[in-house]
Amino acid sequence: EAGVTQFPSHSVIEKGQTVTLRCDPISGHDNLYWYRRVMGKEIKFLLHFVKESKQDESGMPNNRFLAERTGGTYSTLKVQPAELEDSGVYFCASSQGERTGSYEQYFGPGTRLTVT
């Protein structure tokens, strides 16, 4: 079974540009989470989808960040316009959820975003 995948693995963009990160969860996982670690600091929660609905977006830093999960499958995280402080590693994780009662999160390899 394929794990959580993220694309791209690394993105380098200039300040002011737009970047879209993609996460493909494990098939059948209702829960999808985004996290990020900026500038070597701690990993922090961004938001949580249950299927296509945003369950908790309390960790989203500002309105330059937009996450979507159309159809409840893959998710995208768009940063527009990107700022220098957005550089870091963006993680995605998925878990099965209520249907099975299993909430173990499986993590993707992350996307390293560098804003210059």
Added chain:
Amino acid sequence: KQEVTQIPAALSVPEGENLVLNCSFTDSAIYNLQWFRQDPGKGLTSLLLIQSSQREQTSGRLNASLDKSSGRSTLYIAASQPGDSATYLCAVTNRDDKIIFGKGTRLHILP
């Protein structure tokens, strides 16, 4: 290749007891180690971050230690409460900036 192991996978203790959760890693060349709490159906909550140059960090009833040379970290929870019941994960950041998560310890505090 870095591997992160958390033992035990599950733990039940009576309320009020002090307890220790363990996290071990195979490559001591780490940048930092972070402990998280995971509640069912919720995102991870960061508890403590220990930089490679530090030996411990404290926050309230939680104390995390780091022994890089032996590849171990412990999370000490004092005077446990039912609300502490959750899964606790550790994650290490390697020198190559890769982050590896453990599988977690499911903690159940018995009232």
